[in-house]
Amino acid sequence: MxxxxxxxxxxxxxxxxxxxxxxxxxxxxxxxxxxxxxxxxxxxxxxxxxxxxxxxxxxxxPPARPSRPEACGLRHLAFKVADMAAAVAHLTAAGVEVEPVRTDPYTQRLFTFFTDPDGQPLELYQTPAETDC
Missing domain, CATH: 3.10.180.10 (2,3-Dihydroxybiphenyl 1,2-Dioxygenase, domain 1)
Incomplete structure (x- = not known):
């Protein structure tokens, strides 16, 4: 479906x-x-x-929508990246504040959070290369 x-x-x-x-x-x-x-x-x-x-x-x-802490509804939007270090460096160079990179305890994949201009939580999630699948 x-x-x-x-x-x-x-x-x-x-x-x-x-x-x-x-x-x-x-x-x-x-x-x-x-x-x-x-x-x-x-x-x-x-x-x-x-x-x-x-x-x-x-x-x-537009009215403000609560997004933190843990409000009901959309929690965050996650984007796939192949190279976490390069993605974080790109955002940092553009003046975007990025949280420290962490490792997902279940998947062992790297992830981090940042926000858009309205404070919408966005995530970078490092996915395996296509050849790793």
Whole structure:
């Protein structure tokens, strides 16, 4: 039935700041960008290398959504990386604060957390190389 995740949608408070973060810092590719005048809202479709997508929306004065500590709902969004050290170095060079890298006690994979401009928790999770599967 389910084939995978098609997209994840995020509402941002500063559209231009979030657009810069997701395209310039994280390197996602813009698929489409639309201004919806009737809603005073931007919609930005971004592609990840595996074909999944991230949608960014802006709305005038969106209400804050609790995300920490352990609020019900989306906990975080995790991105796969092949080289944790390189990914952390890239984010740090871009001025993004990254938590210390840890090892998942169940999978023995490296992971760390950082946030987007709105404080949305994001995770980097090092996955095995395709040849390791």
């Amino acid at each position: 389910l084939l995978g995740i098609h997209h994840v949608a995020l509402i941002c408070s500063d559209y231009q700041g979030s657009k810069h973060f997701y395209t310039q810092v994280l390197g996602l590719t813009v698929l489409a960008e639309h201004f919806r005048a009737e809603r005073q809202s931007w919609k930005l479709d971004l592609a990840l290398p595996d074909g999944s997508q991230l949608e960014l929306f802006s709305f005038p004065s």
